[in-house]
Amino acid sequence: MDIRPADGACVASDAAVIVTARAKDAASSTGVTNSASAVDTANVASTLLAERRRSASELPTTIVLDDSxxxxxxxxxxxxxxxxxxARIVSASGGDDLTGRSDAKGAESRRVSVVIAAQSP
Known part of the structure; x- marks a missing residue:
């Protein structure tokens, strides 16, 4: 997957990028939350499948998530x-996280692009 900040997004020098992949579970309405934000209940993703962390200074970047x-x-x-x-950009010094998300469908090589922008209120 290709990950990049939105044009004009301000990223702190101490920030980390946390990329997660979750199984999509459209039938769920439990309101799954994580430490940064609530996932909207219409598009709840349940099981956490994989997670990768990178320094924000590495953006833009390409990350491969696979079964390994x-x-x-x-x-x-x-x-x-x-x-x-x-993908979330989280700063150690506080402030609002920047976030972006995308759906990957199909069983073959799924390539997605995630643009990280300011979180919606």
Whole structure:
């Protein structure tokens, strides 16, 4: 996946990029939340499949998420028909996170592009 900040996005020098892939579970309405933001209940993604971290200074970057990076070996990315990929820029000095997300569909090589912008209120 290609990850880049939106044009004009201000990124702190101490920031980290956290990229997660979750299995899409459209039937769920539990309101799954993470430490940065609530995922809207219409597009709830359930099981965390993989996570990668990078320094924001590496942006733009290309990250490959595959079955070898599965958090739980039983939950493989390749077994999911749809995966939600989210990238967040988190600064150690505080402030609002920047976030972007994209859906990856199909079982073959899924390539997505995520543009990280200011989080919606």
């Amino acid at each position: 990076l599965a958090i739980n070996p039983a939950d493989k990315l390749s077994a999911c028909p749809q995966v939600v990929v989210q």
